[in-house]
Amino acid sequence: MSFPYLCPACGTNRSRFNIIEQIPFAVKKDVHSGYITERVSEKDPFHFHYRGAEYRVQCGICGIIENEELFIKNAQRNPLS
Template structure:
């Protein structure tokens, strides 16, 4: 299973501009399945597989904004904690 690694740099939410500590890393999975063409019922499913991503998506746990990691890092660089 692929894992995105997050950088050890400060974040600052570019949307609410109040959060520097509470975040979620958002990952995507692909899960193959087969459906019956007539009834629409799911016939079978396979195990979910993580989608390999170049850069993790980060979600602010204060306002819910989601964006790529560099947006959060760049915002922290523009407005460093004094």
């Protein structure tokens, strides 16, 4: 998170962002009610666990939400003069 960002959508925002920390937890749900019936252990071999980004970034100007790497790469391609 200590890299410059540049919004890939609006292309002007370099300073106003929301950092979204993703904290996934695996669950089993009742098929009829939709209620969570139990949390699934990391050791459950029959459940594919989340392997996505730990953080997502939202532009504070246009609202787009993307992976942090996209904001960093865009800033690297378009450095400040």
